[in-house]
Structure formats: C-alpha cells, structure tokens
Amino acid sequence: TIAATKFLMAGYPVLFRAPCAAKALWRTYIYNLHGLRALHTSSTKMEPGGKATARGVVFDMDGTLLKPVIDFAEMRRRVGVLPDQGDILDVINRWPEAKRAEAYATIAEIEEQALRDMALMPGALELCEFLDQRGLPRGLITRNVRRSVQYFHDFMGLVPFKPAITRECEFPYKPSPAALQHIAAAWGVETSEVLMVGDSVRDDVVSGNRAGAITVLLDYSGEGPSSVPRRTPESFSGDQRPHHVVGSLNELQELLENCYTLLPPPLPPLGIS
Template sequence: MLDLKEKRAWIFDLDGTLTQPVHDFELIRRKLGIDPSDDILDCIKRQSPERQRWMNAELDILEREYASQAAPAEGVLDCLEALAAADCQMGILTRNTHELALLSLKAIGADAFFEKAHVLGREDSQPKPSPEGIHILLKQWDLPNLSGVMVGDFHLDMLSGRAAGVSTVHVDVRDRHWPEDTDIRVKNLPELTSLLTFV
C-alpha cells in the first residue's frame, strides 16, 4: 500500500468528502433542464450567455441551500488535526463556488484548517477533472507533485489527481470504485486517519 507519511500536500474535495453528502444532483439537473447523463458545469458552459446567467443563478440558490445544511463527515476533524499536527499543507478543490465552500467549511467547524487562498472553487481554476487547481495549490506551497494527495469521494476527484501526477485517495462512502485511478480506497475518514503513520 502507498506510504502516506512522506505526503505533505493534502488536497480535499469538499462535498461528500469532508461533509456528509447532501447534494441531490438529479434534482439539480431537473430544475436546470439538464440531461441526467450530462455534466452540470459542462452543460452550463455550452449555453448562450443569457441562458448561462439564468442557470448559474438557479444553481447558486440550490447550492447555497445545500451549503447551509452542511454537516461534518465522520472523523473529519480528527483527520484534519492529525495532518495539521504533522505540519502538512491542506487545501480544498471543489466544483462549488469559493464563497459557498467557505460557508460549508465554517458550518462543519473546519474553516480554521484552511487558509482562504487555499480554498479553490470553480471560479478559481478549471473544474475537476482538470488538474489545474491541484497545480495551483502545489505552486502556492512550492511542493512537488510527488508530495501531493488528492482525496475525494467521486471519480472526477480521482481523475484530477491522476492528471496532476499526485496520489489519489478515494473515500468510498457510496460503494463505488475506480481502481484504475485510485491508489488507496478507504470507507471513511477515520480509516484514512489510521493510515497516517505520522499520527
């Protein structure tokens, strides 16, 4: 198994990884008139400017409601405290907006672990599966790809990590797996914390 003790740059997905999953993506697609198989952000990007403005405004309303309901995932603070105690750098890479990511982090009591500049929303970089956000954070920290880990609950998280050349950890809370893009699979954050050999 991959040894995590040398990993100094930890990049987390937010919704469903550090928070309990609350997003109803089927409902979002229905309200925005998006095909069930289509990527929400990609679909919005393909629309006319006027249509984009409407869809983004509706998406903001829905996501703001979900952010207000954010609850911490099991063991999230223990995991973050262990990484902080080991002087690891920590960042957030989310397809949500920067503002709502900060709101969710505050709601789960984890905002003190992340500098605002290290919380990247969809307006701060190309959304996952693009590796751009990971590269931005590694550059901010002046750390190499080999020291990085992307932690998330969805395939897009694993794909962005693979594309960036960092290790990938899948927090498999929904019993889905992408072994070709996953280095370590855990069932929850307490299991991940137990693998941190510097704890």
C-alpha cells in the same frame, strides 16, 4: 515496478511489527496492498523504511469533508441538462448569456439550501487537526462557490484550507489537473508528495492521477448492513484507478499515520480568495 515491489516488501514487516495493526488498519492496508500500482511510484519520495513522503493533502469538499446533501440529479432536472449531455457546468457555460444566468441562479438556490443543511463527515475535524499538528497544509478544490467555502470554514471553526479553489477561480474544472498542480506549486512541493482525496472517481481520482499525485478514493459503498462489498483500487482501470480506497476519514488518518512519512512543505501555504 521495482519501486512498488520494494514498497510491498518493506510494508509487510512494518505492519506486523506495528502495535496498531488492528482490524481497521489491517482492512485499510489490504485494500491498498491489492491496489498498489506503478502509476507515479517512480517519482514518489521514498524513505529508508519503505514509506512514501506526504507533504500536503488536497480535499474535495461536498461528499468528502461534508455529507452529501445536494441532489445532483434533481439539479440537472431543474436546470435542464440531461445526464448524457455531459458535465453540467460545461454545458451551461456554452449557453447564451440569459439562459446561462438563469441556470446559475437555480444552482445558487440549491447550494443555498445545502448551506442550511451542512453537516461534517465523521472524522473530518479530527483529520484536519491531525494534519495541522504535523504541519501538513490542507488544500481544497471544489466545484462549489466561494460563499459556500467561507461558510464551510466558519462551520468547521479551524484554520481555513489554503489554497481553497472554487469554480469562480481561473482554473478549469476537475478532472483537469491544473488546480492541483497550482496548489503543489504554491506549497513548494512536488505533486507526487501530495494526496488528492475525494469521493468521485471521474473528477477527483482522475484529476489527481493526471497531476501525478497520490490518489485516495473515499468510498462508503461498503458501509451499512445492506451494503455491497467495498470497491478496491483494482476495481478501476486507467486514470480512474486510485492508489488507495478508504471507507472513512478515520481510515484515511490511519493510512497517513502508518504508510507515509509526513513532512511539512518548505514554503508557507498560499491562499486564493
């Protein structure tokens, strides 16, 4: 589209003029360059320098801000939901009350163990402090429970994410865009000015794209000596195609610093208990 073309044309000179055009930034930029697409660009706020506007960031929790410690395949096995049966929570919610309660008790036991094993992703604290210093709100959408989010907030020791939406809140689960749309409204911004960051293409990326947000896939597949090449946005199609793919939260911070104009929202962020 015209908007995407202008972004590319403006982005090249900005990158080459910038003193921070180091190896890590260049790698991040190339992934985004190859994956830039027309989706949502018509409604993205553009500054004269060719940068899109970001006024808030919404995160997934497990596997994004926290290291993945829950074995979801084992959870399915213990609960009794096969992979081909669909979303585990949707399946459980269709069960009779007694069976449903037993399944959620098993999930709670697994999640309780995950609290004891909780560990932050590298760069999580630094990224949150970076956003706080610039007045950008941090939101959270997780399939986990309120108790886990409260523990996570205490564990981080920073200002809590607001709003922090759990599976106990009255919103359909991701990939529904409803929770993300609610957060944008609470901040008083357009969804096109919000980044949705997560490690799940099926849930986080699809949810963000359906809401009209800027989607960022956190992908660790390209890390390590025996790793496969990291995926790029063009590795995906349709609602599963993110605007950006980053290999770490540090790369996400570089992306925000160099490719976006960061503006605080007009309204103070609201919380959800």
